[in-house]
Amino acid sequence: IPAEDQPAMVLNCILDLVQTKEQEQYRVLVVEDSRVAVALIQRTLAQHGIDTHAINDPGKLLDALESYKPDLVLMDMYMPRFNGVEATRVLRQMAAYSSLPIVYLSGESEVGMQVEALRLGGDQFLMKPFNPVLLAAVVKTRIERFREVRRSTRLDGLTGLFNHTAAKSRLKALVNEIDDSAATESEALRGNELTVAMIDIDHFKAINDTYGHPVGDQVIRGLAWLLKGRLRSIDLIGRYGGEEFLIALPGVGPDKAIAVIDRIRRDFSGLPHAQPDGALYATFSAGIASYPAMSAAAALTEAADGALLQAKRLGRNRVEY
Ligand code: GH3
Numbered sequence: 001i002p003a004e005d006q007p008a009m010v011l012n013c014i015l016d017l018v019q020t021k022e023q024e025q026y027r028v029l030v031v032e033d034s035r036v037a038v039a040l041i042q043r044t045l046a047q048h049g050i051d052t053h054a055i056n057d058p059g060k061l062l063d064a065l066e067s068y069k070p071d072l073v074l075m076d077m078y079m080p081r082f083n084g085v086e087a088t089r090v091l092r093q094m095a096a097y098s099s100l101p102i103v104y105l106s107g108e109s110e111v112g113m114q115v116e117a118l119r120l121g122g123d124q125f126l127m128k129p130f131n132p133v134l135l136a137a138v139v140k141t142r143i144e145r146f147r148e149v150r151r152s153t154r155l156d157g158l159t160g161l162f163n164h165t166a167a168k169s170r171l172k173a174l175v176n177e178i179d180d181s182a183a184t185e186s187e188a189l190r191g192n193e194l195t196v197a198m199i200d201i202d203h204f205k206a207i208n209d210t211y212g213h214p215v216g217d218q219v220i221r222g223l224a225w226l227l228k229g230r231l232r233s234i235d236l237i238g239r240y241g242g243e244e245f246l247i248a249l250p251g252v253g254p255d256k257a258i259a260v261i262d263r264i265r266r267d268f269s270g271l272p273h274a275q276p277d278g279a280l281y282a283t284f285s286a287g288i289a290s291y292p293a294m295s296a297a298a299a300l301t302e303a304a305d306g307a308l309l310q311a312k313r314l315g316r317n318r319v320e321y
């Protein structure tokens with residue numbers, strides 16, 4: 001990355017941080033049968049800027065998890081029609097909730113029972129009556145820790161982009177979003193476009209062989225940096241494989257997408273990458289596919305892959321649709 005571009009890169013990183021910080025609130029689902037306890041918990045957490053939603057009925061648990069999407073569950077142990085420990089045990093068997101932070105808040109004072117509750121899936125045990133400052137601190141630190149772990153499992157270490165698994169699931173989510181909106185709105189299309197690009201650096205093996213692996217890594221990071229700078233925050237950018245990137249542009253049709261990716265292609269080919277004796281230049285090829293022509297995530301990536309192969313066949317450093 002050229003020295004003069006480094007301040008821009010630092011600025012981008014700062015903007016990323018600011019953006020994610022703004023979006024991050026804390027959402028806690030309170031499962032509790034006592035109205036008095038609910039009021040006390042909600043007031044305490046609200047004072048610490050934590051959003052809450054409370055339920056007292058076991059039948060509402062899964063619905064509440066799905067619609068409210070909490071970052072943590074604060075679970076009472078004993079409720080008239082509801083055993084918090086049993087509910088926790090069930091949640092732990094569901095893939096979607098196997099690692100969701102669950103903290104018990106209960107009057108149960110017998111250590112044997114507390115241990116059993118933890119063994120069946122809770123992360124921590126807090127006693128009633130609770131200390132408000134401790135409760136808020138436990139909630140926030142548990143959520144922060146969980147987010148940190150989730151971030152690191154979704155992101156690629158070299159580039160900070162989504163990794164293969166995360167990129168694929170994000171693409172699926174984008175396609176589902178269009179399907180949902182198309183189902184409710186009658187005048188579909190235009191706003192519901194989605195274009196996918198598969199990008200692969202040309203002759204990358206030769207770069208590695210000539211300049212060494214660390215220089216190859218820098219070329220990958222350089223492309224990641226260019227993509228981050230050029231695409232919008234709503235666009236999906238993933239490191240799909242070693243020197244292969246998956247891009248998804250919501251609301252963008254094929255013509256516009258081809259122009260955008262081709263512009264990045266041209267600029268990448270002019271981007272100098274440092275190597276011990278000076279600079280080296282690299283190129284990439286790209287394949288494009290669009291929704292609704294391809295209406296499933298797998299079909300989109302497959303079609304983009306096919307177009308990428310065509311771009312390679314036709315001589316590389318080009319974009320094919
Ligand atoms: P083509 O133009 O057809 O894409 O040729 P290519 O040489 O780019 O493609 P090929 O798939 O043969 O080589 C990709 C190479 O990328 C092989 C692999 O060793 C290397 N690679 C994969 N991941 C990394 C990485 O994280 N860092 C570096 N430096 N190299 C990597």
Ligand code: MG
Nearest residue numbers: 033076078079
């Ligand atoms: Mg109770």
Ligand code: MG
Nearest residue numbers: 200203204312
């Ligand atoms: Mg290859």
Ligand code: MG
Nearest residue numbers: 200201202204
């Ligand atoms: Mg390649």
Ligand code: MG
Nearest residue numbers: 200241243244
């Ligand atoms: Mg490749």
